[in-house]
Amino acid sequence: MEPAILTLDRPIFILGAYPVTLGMCLFITVAILLFAGIPAVLGRRRDRQSAQEAERRMTALLAAQTEMQGRIAAMADVFGARQSELNQSISQRIDGMTHRLGTSITEQTKATHENLRRLQERLAVIDTAQTNIQSLAKDMAGLQSILSNKQTRGAFGQSRMETIIADGLPMGAYAFQTTLSNGSRPDCTVRMPNGQPVLVIDAKFPLEGWNAIRSAGDPDAARQAQQQFRRDMEVHIRDISGKYLIPGETQETAFLFVPSESIFAEIHEHFEGIVQKAHRSRIVIVSPSLLMLSIQVIQAILRDARMREQAHLIQGEVIRLMEDLTRLDDRVRKLHGHFLTTQKDVDDILVSSEKLKRRGTRIEALDLETAGALPDAKTEPKAFDNRMGQLKLRVVDED
Template sequence: MTDLLSEPILRLGASVFTLGQLLAFGGALLLALFLVLVAALWRSAKARAEAALEAANRAGEADARMTAILQSQAEMQGRMGAMAEVFGSRQAELTQSLSQRLDAMTGRLGQTMTEQTKSTHESLAKLQERLAVIDTAQGNIQSLAGQVVQLQAILSNKQTRGAFGQSRMEAIVADGLPHGAYEFQATLSNGNRPDCLVKMPNGSPSLVIDAKFPLEAWNAIRAAEGTEASKLAAQAFRRDVEIHIRDISEKYLINGETQDTAFMFVPSESVFSEIHENFEALVHRAHRARVVIVSPSLLMLSIQVIQAILKDARMREQAHLIQGEVIRLMEDVSRLDERVRKLQVHFGQTARDIDDILVSSNKVTRRGQKIEALEFGDGHADETPAAPPPLPARTAESKTGQLRLRVVEERE
């Protein structure tokens, strides 16, 4: 309660008033008003008393005026008591209203503080999550930076750079061609050793692929700052590429041993596109020197075309074997047809023989029935035996079919 009374709730200009000060000021103000009223009433009563005395001195009105003054004094005392009660009740109501407002304000302040605390905790939790994500991303960035530094170190070293381009080229060739259709670091008749030699079919000359692209000059262009430095780096890059194109043309293009065109492998698509966009003269010079600049995607496409050519050549090599097998297959089919026809003739002769056998068996059966029907007794000698009924046609056919099936099974 003391903290609430000392809390500032009103500011007038540069002055700040607390609840206790306002309550004290209100009480003092009420007391001052009460005293002013008492003083005013007292002065009025005093004036009336003096007038009454003066009137008493003048005449016989003193008693009546004194009575009136006393009555007025009593009335004033009653009014002052009523006013004191009113002021007391008003002060109690004001105190109660201020207490209620302070309680409501305290409740709202507490609720607001709770909500702000909850919101602050949630914000801190989200901030911690984001900081964790940022830490993870920072770790990834540091790892990537390390890998970039390693790649830069690889590309800055000539031997390592050559191994990098060689490994990419070897992976593309080995994935696209069968084993034995290519050779890495093969030695030509002039003693030079290209990075890859692709063997073409039908005794055609081999295709040479070179992977030692001069990336140092290209890295110098990327690292150059200023127009003059960029111009000098571009000139150095153009000179190095022209020298490399000339070396490929002079060392690896051998008449009758290699193809008339060689591949210069660029191990980066961005470098390949930059050459065709900003160094078009180098591309034309390479074409005149019968050297084709290829990127990883173009080399992969070329290897797929060579693979299709090799497959077609292998199919053509096997075509005469397939044709011979087809001829022998047709001979086997002819022999099978001949044997089936012979078997059909045998089946026909067997069917005719079976029909003759059935005729003979029918005759024998009828004769046996006649002999069985003969009776040697009195009164019955003249009776003629009844002829046996003929065999049904279906029964004969079924027996013929069974005999044919039996003959076929015995032959098999």
């Protein structure tokens, strides 16, 4: 049996429908080996390059890291300085803010204390006002109780009238609760000057009728209260006219005192008939202000009457004053004459003194040497007399 000879184109096995030869297997094997070796060589070369690249990158990274560390150190220094400056600035701002807050809190505390003090003062004023209001409320309650009683109401009007009269007139010019000749007792009588009859003032105003008008709840009740008040006023006016107007003893007119300005205005506004009836009955309705004005007029009349009574005394004093003035004028004129005489004597004395002064000056300026020496009066009396005569003539000529 011949030995088998292997050839490259001999099929070794069949892969599917294709026969696989030995050459194909060798070729595939060599290709596989080649392909397996090339990547390894390439891989080793690539590894060397990668190592070099990695080394370069590591060097660059180390350099960058060193640079970064330097920058970080510089930034740390800058940040430290900035942090210190920031801390100092923040500390200064906090200190300034603390100072401002302390000052503001102090001022606010002072303002708060001041406001509290003012509030306490206002509260004290309010407490005082409240106390006054409470006292006034008590007084008003007492006044209401007074006005609700007819007798006490009359006393209230009487007291107001007496106060006005006593403040306006001197003592002795008025009298309260005097008895007239018919037995009636008016509230006040005012003495008039020159022996005139007294003026009668009545203070018993019917205030209960007026209070009924104010307290009326409906128009009918108000109308009835007004009618009742009108009747009370007419009766009161009739009583004053019949009791207090006495010919020869009292004035022909009497005053009806109303103790309230508002009531007086309401009467003149809504009760004109009552006012007209009072005028016809010679009764004058007066309020406190009108009574005060009337008292002032009466006071002026009394003052004028006293002036008239003292007029003769004043005239006598003026006459004596004129006599004293005349005597003073005579004495002044005499003194003026003495002054004129004295002045003339003084002028004459001044003229004489002036002449003496001039003569003394001339004698002092006289040149005796040029005129010659005087002879001796004992040895040459005749020559001495002649020489003196010449000097006298010279002096007279000079005068």
